[in-house]
Amino acid sequence: MTIAACAASSPDETSRAGDLAGGQTRLRKVPGAPNARSDPFGTPPDDAGGLLNDSTDLNGVLERDALEGACERYAAGAHDRRTTLLCGKAMFFDEGFGTTGVPKPIVTFLAQNFPDAIGKGFAKLGMIPDPRSTESLPLGLAPGKKFGSVDTLAFSCASCHFGRLPDGRYSVGAPNHDYAYGLQNLALAVLPLVALKGDAASHDPDAIARIQPMLDQLNRDILLKGRLVAALLPIGLAGTAPAFPKEAEKHYADWKPGTMDFFIEPLPINDHAHTVSKISPLWGIxxxxxxxxxxxxxxxxxxxxxxxxxxNFLASFVDLGGGDLSKWPKERLAPLAExxxxxxxxxxxxxxxxxxxxxxxxxxxxxxxxxxxxxxxxxxxxxxxxxxxxxxxxxxxxxxxxxxxxxxxxxxxxxxxxxxxxxxxxxxxxxxxxxxxxxxxxxxxxxxxxxxxxxxxxxxxxxxxxxxxxxxxxxxxxxxxxxxxxxxxx
Ligand code: HEC
Ligand code: HEC
Known part of the structure; x- marks a missing residue:
């Protein structure tokens, strides 16, 4: 006999949790069932508030129409549970918190010109393309602190904490273990410099090897290189930007998708310890x-x-990411926490x-x-x-x-x-x-x-x-x- 996953040992401890993407009904424990106390996996109450957080239907999960204006309503005093959750979800996907970002022209240049190595919406680097983006942007990048007059894109939570499950469902809170964060850093920061300066020898060889296919493409295609120059022009990056330390380049080349050290470049903080973390799931905190x-x-x-x-985690994310905590007091971050x-x-x-x-x-x-x-x-x-x-x-x-x-x-x-x-x-x-x-x-x-x-x-x-x-x-x-x-x- 087989039963659905997470079923309790006796039928009176179970309830039907409703239909899932596969159309199958699962059994889940009722919160507060007699043995819930001693069972670390006793299911907490469902307080998703009617939001759709996992489904094979990406647009369904994104529920953009419902999210529209939720934070404005929250700010105007509507603190009912649904508005709070909708605002929190909008922040999860689309809020950059004024943190330090990457110049947007470089991001769009990469997302639009390297179908094999990067892919539209950075799909080849494991990000999930934003179905609504007309600029081939992925989910998980949101407007960040301006760089002079240039728009930047900073991380929202969704780049790392929105992923695809093995059964094809998209799930909020799933660690995106496909996300090649290290390679993305190399593409964003090392590729443009090396392509323009031709100084591969002064960079980490493993890092260069990772971006070599893109370098080759740029070297073969003079028009493409021209587009790169055009993307960099407003930033003035071409001659002046400091390269990352070679050591950091080596780390970017070494990290598996889904892993990273957050406390080194490109974030504006460095703890001078190379530690590797896999992206954590955010379920059940x-x-x-x-x-x-x-x-x-x-x-x-x-x-x-x-x-x-x-x-505290949210406050540190804003603070250490280069955002301004005085603009993001606890009350303003509360919907995201909820x-x-x-x-x-x-x-x-x-x-x-x-x-x-x-x-x-x-x-x-x-x-x-x-x-x-x-x-x-x-x-x-x-x-x-x-x-x-x-x-x-x-x-x-x-x-x-x-x-x-x-x-x-x-x-x-x-x-x-x-x-x-x-x-x-x-x-x-x-x-x-x-x-x-x-x-x-x-x-x-x-x-x-x-x-x-x-x-x-x-x-x-x-x-x-x-x-x-x-x-x-x-x-x-x-x-x-x-x-x-x-x-x-x-
Ligand atoms: C670029 C990838 C990335 C982004 C963006 C990101 N995270 Fe994370 N997150 C991680 C990694 C990696 C870890 C594991 C870090 C560690 O503990 O060493 C983590 C851990 C966490 C944890 C700890 C979970 C636990 O159970 O210990 C929380 C909470 C969290 N992130 C929330 C967020 C929120 C909220 C956002 C958006 C404001 C966010 N993260 C944005 C990569 C990211
Ligand atoms: C002495 C305490 C201790 C015992 C005993 C222990 N664990 Fe762990 N477990 C940990 C710690 C600490 C970690 C994190 C280790 C790390 O990531 O380096 C961990 C990690 C794990 C992970 C990895 C989870 C992840 O997200 O990567 C699994 C699975 C796990 N434990 C299951 C078990 C099972 C099953 C047993 C019994 C056979 C067990 N553990 C016994 C402390 C323990």
Missing amino acids: PRKAEADAASMPSAMLGWTGATASLE YIYSLQAPVPPRAVNVDALARGEALFRDRGCIDCHGGPRGGGLKVYSYTEIGTDAEMARWADPDLDGVLQDGLRFQPGDALTHGIKSPRLVGLWAMRLFLHNGSVDSLDEVFCSAGLRGNVSTKAFGNGGHTYGCDLSVDDRTALVTYLNAH
């Missing part, structure tokens, strides 16, 4: 009340658990074997997983040391490269945030839809996490290491399969 009730020290956001709350809190992992499409599910659940409890993953949605209640977990330890230096407990110059935290030099156990929902595992994305499947898909290999390059967290690896193959079945069901 606990509110303060829930974190308190679970005895978490805070919401522990970010891989090191340094950020105390989603509200909207993100409303995002829950999409129900998996696969029907699962109940026996394996029950076996996996028992193993999760009996084999100690729950000791570290017993908080809301399978997240942990504290931060662990890298020595204990054994995963790549470079992340310990995040924001504090010399590990002296003092935040690196130029960085600022929000009140309540604190360096941990450790690693949190992440929430374990939506794993079925994820392509990268462990904090640095060094592991490519859940089977591999539990050492089932052969050995993990033995990558030990600093920041990219794929060792550690071998919990479960000693189980029998059947047990590991059951554990994966259980994890994939939430």
